[in-house]
Amino acid sequence: MSASALAATAGSNAKQKDFEREAVPHMDVLYNYALRMTGNQDDASDLLQETYLKAYRFWDKYEKGTNIRAWLFRIMKNSYINRYRKESKEPDTVDYDEVKNFYNTIRHESVDPNDLQERLFGNLLEDDVAEALESLPEDFKTVVILCDIEGFTYEEIAEFVECPIGTVRSRLHRGRKMLQVKLFDFARKRGYIGRD
Amino acid sequence: MNCREALEYVSAVVDGEAEAEKRKEFDRHIASCLSCRNEFEIEAMTKRVIGWKLSVTKAPDDLRMNILQQVYTGFSTQGTERIGVGAFVEKFLSWPFVKPALALGVVVIAVLVGISILSRREPERVGPASTTTDMIDQAVEHYANYLQGGMQLQVVSSNHDQVRTFFKDKVAYEVHIPEIGGSELIGGVLCNHEGVKFLSLVYKRGDKVIYFYIGCSKEMKTSGKVGLCAKAESDLQKTGWYFDTTRVNCNVAVWREKDEVCSVVADMKKEELLALLKE
Numbered sequence: 001m002s003a004s005a006l007a008a009t010a011g012s013n014a015k016q017k018d019f020e021r022e023a024v025p026h027m028d029v030l031y032n033y034a035l036r037m038t039g040n041q042d043d044a045s046d047l048l049q050e051t052y053l054k055a056y057r058f059w060d061k062y063e064k065g066t067n068i069r070a071w072l073f074r075i076m077k078n079s080y081i082n083r084y085r086k087e088s089k090e091p092d093t094v095d096y097d098e099v100k101n102f103y104n105t106i107r108h109e110s111v112d113p114n115d116l117q118e119r120l121f122g123n124l125l126e127d128d129v130a131e132a133l134e135s136l137p138e139d140f141k142t143v144v145i146l147c148d149i150e151g152f153t154y155e156e157i158a159e160f161v162e163c164p165i166g167t168v169r170s171r172l173h174r175g176r177k178m179l180q181v182k183l184f185d186f187a188r189k190r191g192y193i194g195r196d
Numbered sequence: 197m198n199c200r201e202a203l204e205y206v207s208a209v210v211d212g213e214a215e216a217e218k219r220k221e222f223d224r225h226i227a228s229c230l231s232c233r234n235e236f237e238i239e240a241m242t243k244r245v246i247g248w249k250l251s252v253t254k255a256p257d258d259l260r261m262n263i264l265q266q267v268y269t270g271f272s273t274q275g276t277e278r279i280g281v282g283a284f285v286e287k288f289l290s291w292p293f294v295k296p297a298l299a300l301g302v303v304v305i306a307v308l309v310g311i312s313i314l315s316r317r318e319p320e321r322v323g324p325a326s327t328t329t330d331m332i333d334q335a336v337e338h339y340a341n342y343l344q345g346g347m348q349l350q351v352v353s354s355n356h357d358q359v360r361t362f363f364k365d366k367v368a369y370e371v372h373i374p375e376i377g378g379s380e381l382i383g384g385v386l387c388n389h390e391g392v393k394f395l396s397l398v399y400k401r402g403d404k405v406i407y408f409y410i411g412c413s414k415e416m417k418t419s420g421k422v423g424l425c426a427k428a429e430s431d432l433q434k435t436g437w438y439f440d441t442t443r444v445n446c447n448v449a450v451w452r453e454k455d456e457v458c459s460v461v462a463d464m465k466k467e468e469l470l471a472l473l474k475e
Contacts, residue, residue, distance in 0.1 A: 013380045016268060016354060024264070031255035041256075048255060049263050056267045103234050117241045129249040147211060148246040154213045172207040176242045183245065 015059055022068050023055055029069065029150060030076055036145045037080055039134035047083070051076040070159045077161075081138065096177055099184045122187035132182035140175030143168055197221040202232045210240045261352040261383070268352075268382055269400060328423045331416070332440050332448050332459060334389065335409035338396055339446060339461040343405060349398065352383035359384050359397070367393050369412050369455045377475040379406060390421040406472070407461040414455060424450065424457070439466050449473060 030051060034044035054075050055062075062071050099120075106119045133141060142161060146152045147168075158165045197205075202225045208214035209222050226233040341347045351362040356373045359381060363371045366386050373381065379401040387394040392415050397408035416422050424432070428450055431438040440448040443461075449469045450459045462469060 013378075016380055019267070020354060027260055027263075028252070028254045031259075032252050035253055036250065045256075045259050048259065049266065052263050052267055099238065100231075100234055103238055104230070107234060107237075113237070113241065116237070117244065120238070120241065121245055124245065124249065126249045129246060133246065133250070144246065148243050149250050149252060154208070154211070169207045169213075170204065172211070173203070173239070176207070176239050179246070180238055180242050183242070 015056075019056055019059055023052070023059075023072060026069050026072055027052070030072055032150065033073070033142075033145055034076060034080070036130070036133060036149060037138075037141060038084065039130055043084070047076060047079055050079045050083075054079065067156075067159055070156075073160045074162075077142070096181055099180050102184070120187070121183050122190065124183060124187055124190075128186045128190070129183065132179055132186060135182060136175055136178055140171055140178060143171045144175045144179065147172055197225040199225075199229060199232055202226065202229065203235065206232075206236050206239050209236065210243055258348070261349060264352040265349055265382065268354075268380075269398075269405065328420060329389065331409070331411060331422050331424055331457065332428065332450065334387075334394070334422065335407065335448060335459045335461050336443055336446065338387065338409060339405070339407040342398060342407060347385065347396075349383040350385045354381050356381060363395055367395060367412065368415065371395065372453075373397065374408065376401070376406065376472060379472075390419065392416055392419050392422050394422075401472075404463055406464075409459045409461065411457050412455055413452065413457050416457065437470075439469070441466055 027048065031044060031048050034047040034051075035041065038044050038047060051072060055072055058075075062068065103116070103120055106116060110116055110119070133144065136144065139161075143157055146157045146160060147154075152160070154165050154168050157168045161168065163171075202222055205214055205218055205222055209219060214222065222236075226236055338347060351359055353359055356375065360371050360373050363384065363386065373384075374397075376399055379399045382398040382400050384395060384397045387396050387409075392411060395408070395410040397410070399406040399408070411422065424438075428438040428440075432450065432452060436451060438450040440450070446461050446463050447466055447469055448459055448461050449466075450457065451473075452458070460469065460473065462472075464472065
């Protein structure tokens with residue numbers, strides 16, 4: 001084996017070790033994000049695979065010492081956008097005022113948050129919530145997943161989505177509002193709550 | 197704080213991200229503003245519902261391993277890569293008449309193979325020895341299978357200890373995972389041939405795959421199911437090594453180590469293989 005070939009091999013081994021140590025431990029977080037973004041395991045698997053293949057291919061582009069999770073996350077987000085960019089369905093049949101009015105009514109009858117929650121959203125199933133989340137526009141969905149499922153701080157989310165913290169805050173507010181409308185609508189359609 | 201400001205900070209309060217001063221102002225505001233209080237309570241509930249209903253789901257192990265293997269070797273082990281051959285096959289199968297035609301083809305081939313086996317067998321009926329599978333045949337077959345993406349590794353790791361631990365309780369002898377200079381361990385799989393267990397290890401050097409296939413001498417002998425050909429046995433006795441250079445696209449080296457029969461398959465010249473093993 002020539003000297004240059006040997007050097008190339010040694011280089012690729014070091015790369016593999018680095019990759020294994022730095023990138024591989026974040027697979028779960030990314031898979032979870034992919035699962036919630038796409039709403040199904042097959043697409044999530046494809047997305048995770050594409051992300052890691054790209055990350056390894058472009059490993060020399062990753063700046064050592066910077067947030068690796070944010071870097072991987074951005075690769076995944078771009079892959080997602082390229083694959084699944086689609087018109088997001090706007091919530092229909094009910095609007096936010098309806099949710100708020102309904103809440104205002106039940107709020108007069110009870111003070112127990114658990115009871116109120118059940119009366120507002122019923123006992124929605126996991127699938128209902130996943131479907132509602134999946135239907136949100138991509139930017140809003142992303143911040144909700146990172147904040148409410150992964151439990152990241154605003155600062156981290158801001159770094160991930162490359163936005164100021166104020167934007168993260170307002171996207172979360174709007175994203176959750178859209179979700180409330182969806183969930184309320186589901187709960188009503190499924191008959192979990194009364195139609196009065 | 198007025199309503200507009202309050203609504204701007206609802207999320208931050210819900211998420212515990214508002215500074216103490218803002219939080220105080222916010223609380224004061226919603227104490228007197230019903231509309232903002234409701235908005236705050238509904239948002240907090242929404243966050244709770246999401247957190248309760250949607251837990252963090254881990255990546256499945258087989259997916260994780262398949263991805264790592266693809267990342268390191270460029271070969272897929274499953275049909276997850278939908279672009280390329282897989283997609284073509286899917287499309288091909290979806291054409292009308294393809295499936296019946298394939299089925300007919302399979303039947304014809306099966307009949308032909310059956311006839312050829314029968315006609316071949318006739319003059320060879322010598323004894324029970326013909327039921328023994330050649331270990332080298334197996335090793336080469338697995339190697340080719342791996343290259344084509346037909347074999348899925350059960351453990352994917354460049355960490356020798358991790359791979360050793362994986363095999364430790366699964367075989368009867370002490371597992372040793374060879375260190376090969378300039379090569380990286382990819383992972384392994386436990387093969388079972390009619391009760392005889394073989395350790396398969398995959399390494400990569402540059403773009404070449406080095407495949408180890410290791411069995412237990414005793415197990416092979418007592419079962420009689422897997423063995424080495426007479427030439428290999430005699431070479432091993434004489435020199436300690438046996439090389440099979442008659443294969444297509446790869447060469448094989450065989451040797452014994454303690455209780456193990458080791459074989460290595462790679463697309464390398466005999467000298468290269470020997471140099472590699474001496475490392």
